[in-house]
Amino acid sequence: MYQEIILDHYRTPHGxxxxxxxxxxxxxxxxxxxxxxxxxxxxxxxxxxxxxxxTLGCSxxxxxxxxxxxxxxxxxVEESLRVLAAFQEMAQGRGQVEPDEDVLGDGVAFAGVxxxxxxxxxxxxxxxxxxDAVVRTPQSSGGARTDTRDSEEAxx
Amino acid sequence: MTTLEGVNVQKLRxxxxxxxxxxxxxxxxxxxxxxxxxxxxxxxxxxxxxxLEQHNAAVHRGAHQLAExxxxxxxxxxxxxxxxxGADAGEVVFTKNATEGINLVAYAMxxxxxxxxxxxxxxxxxxxxxxxxxxxxxxxxxxxxxxxxLCRRTGATLRWYSITDEGRVDLDSIELTxxxxxxxxxxxxxxxxxxxxxxxxxxxxxxxGALVLLDACQSVPHMPVHLGELGVDFAGFSGHxxxxxxxxxxxxGRAELLAAMPPFLTGGSMIELVRxxxxxxxxxxxxxxxxxxxxxxxxxxxxxxxxxxxxxxxAIHSHEMALVQxxxxxxxxxxxxxxxxxxxxxxxxxxxxxxxxxxxxxxxGQVLDDRGIAVRVGHHCAWPLHRRFGVAATVRASxxxxxxxxxxTALVEGVQAAxxxxxxxx
Ligand SMILES: Cc1ncc(COP(=O)(O)O)c(C=O)c1O
Numbered sequence: 001m002y003q004e005i006i007l008d009h010y011r012t013p014h015g016x017x018x019x020x021x022x023x024x025x026x027x028x029x030x031x032x033x034x035x036x037x038x039x040x041x042x043x044x045x046x047x048x049x050x051x052x053x054x055t056l057g058c059s060x061x062x063x064x065x066x067x068x069x070x071x072x073x074x075x076x077v078e079e080s081l082r083v084l085a086a087f088q089e090m091a092q093g094r095g096q097v098e099p100d101e102d103v104l105g106d107g108v109a110f111a112g113v114x115x116x117x118x119x120x121x122x123x124x125x126x127x128x129x130x131x132d133a134v135v136r137t138p139q140s141s142g143g144a145r146t147d148t149r150d151s152e153e154a155x156x
Numbered sequence: 157m158t159t160l161e162g163v164n165v166q167k168l169r170x171x172x173x174x175x176x177x178x179x180x181x182x183x184x185x186x187x188x189x190x191x192x193x194x195x196x197x198x199x200x201x202x203x204x205x206x207x208l209e210q211h212n213a214a215v216h217r218g219a220h221q222l223a224e225x226x227x228x229x230x231x232x233x234x235x236x237x238x239x240x241x242g243a244d245a246g247e248v249v250f251t252k253n254a255t256e257g258i259n260l261v262a263y264a265m266x267x268x269x270x271x272x273x274x275x276x277x278x279x280x281x282x283x284x285x286x287x288x289x290x291x292x293x294x295x296x297x298x299x300x301x302x303x304x305x306l307c308r309r310t311g312a313t314l315r316w317y318s319i320t321d322e323g324r325v326d327l328d329s330i331e332l333t334x335x336x337x338x339x340x341x342x343x344x345x346x347x348x349x350x351x352x353x354x355x356x357x358x359x360x361x362x363x364x365g366a367l368v369l370l371d372a373c374q375s376v377p378h379m380p381v382h383l384g385e386l387g388v389d390f391a392g393f394s395g396h397x398x399x400x401x402x403x404x405x406x407x408x409g410r411a412e413l414l415a416a417m418p419p420f421l422t423g424g425s426m427i428e429l430v431r432x433x434x435x436x437x438x439x440x441x442x443x444x445x446x447x448x449x450x451x452x453x454x455x456x457x458x459x460x461x462x463x464x465x466x467x468x469x470x471a472i473h474s475h476e477m478a479l480v481q482x483x484x485x486x487x488x489x490x491x492x493x494x495x496x497x498x499x500x501x502x503x504x505x506x507x508x509x510x511x512x513x514x515x516x517x518x519x520x521g522q523v524l525d526d527r528g529i530a531v532r533v534g535h536h537c538a539w540p541l542h543r544r545f546g547v548a549a550t551v552r553a554s555x556x557x558x559x560x561x562x563x564x565t566a567l568v569e570g571v572q573a574a575x576x577x578x579x580x581x582x
Contacts, residue, residue: 001522001526002522002577007578011579033517033534033549034534034539034542035548035549056548057516057548058517058518058519059516059518059519059578060518060519
């Protein structure tokens, strides 16, 4: 499960830390273990121009957030949600889903996590925060920038 | 070494079929998660099967031979379980698990607080704004959330004793008052292993006229416990943590209190007389066992109590404490490992929680799992306690009578391996 790529991202995470400016923020928690992530998204038109985050979690959740920034920053929102869907499908695939490296890049390293059902949520924590933050951006919700500390119900 | 403190572990392990299996590509299972759930010996599994193959029927209903035999088996188990914890049979109520037992008391108190259609005897369970329920900061969610909910429903206030850096209850952190109606606390912390000062807490509760509920989930399975002598009013524990089946727990209540307490769940089997307008209730324990209850599970729990009783709870406790000492020594020899909770054996039981600097508990658990070692990682349903110690998650090793010194050695080596793997070795 601990591919070298995962350990590299864990030791030197890309894009870590919370940055200004941002359009929306999401706070997600994994209720079974207490791991947390706060993640911010900045959009430029329909493009994801920055993702910044702070995590309190295991190597898998930290490395996953790092890979996420690599994969979505610079992409359109639509494209990045497609990558998210592919990542989620792989992570929840119980090892039966063949990941597409062209879409997922370093994300394919997480294919092994799919064999450990207890760790799937760790791998998805950052992605769920990203999805939630995107929905909360004024560009997609039409509302103002929201602080999201009350959205603790986390992902399924 | 196979024999520890009078327990012949190797011989006894043969009673537990699951301990012989392998995991993760052929590695022998090292099961150090008995605090979450314990494994069952053949004697328990056989008792369940024999009951189902020979005597199965709905208990306390019907007059045919099987119904009689099933009821006898059920009530015989109740009597043996009661004797095991120093109670009378009428003080033992079967529930699904400890969580349900605690909720039963919380809901009975909530029902008492509504104060319509109940007799004056239920007044001692009633709560309202200004009244207090007191717990501690180390409680399992099962002994925390039901009280939060009861406070929300009744307007009462939840207060708690804080926990010291050593993992003990800080008895000076709050004072009970005349408004304290209930003091609820764990006998032993499922995380820290701390054994709480039951006698002193009971004394303080009595001094203000409060009821006492003991969460005995981590004590009854691991040490001799005489609830009558402890003087608590209520206690709850689960069968699956004491070599017995899941789906069965016990709520103990002092006879006089159960007799005065209104029911939680209502329906069949808990009634005395039913008319269309109104129902009167059976005496305890039936009053609190609505519906057809678990039967093979009760029989299995009876067999589990016989099994641990034959070994002796003193011997089981000494055996576990020897393993705790070995674990504490072993972990102390690994740099960067911090035990959360008491580091000596004083007032301590068999759960050891720790963190490894620079390696998240999940990652430690994963490295251990890959070596066939099963431990618990996370907050172990005691999230506020983890927050208190400033950690998101810990690794917890816990034991039962079948745990061995070799398994502790494997644990310590595994923790060392996790540090090496994540490159935090200095
Ligand atoms: C101290 C303590 N209290 C309560 C519980 C709840 O037990 P159960 O989940 O069997 O109801 C547990 C175990 O999970 C426990 O360790």
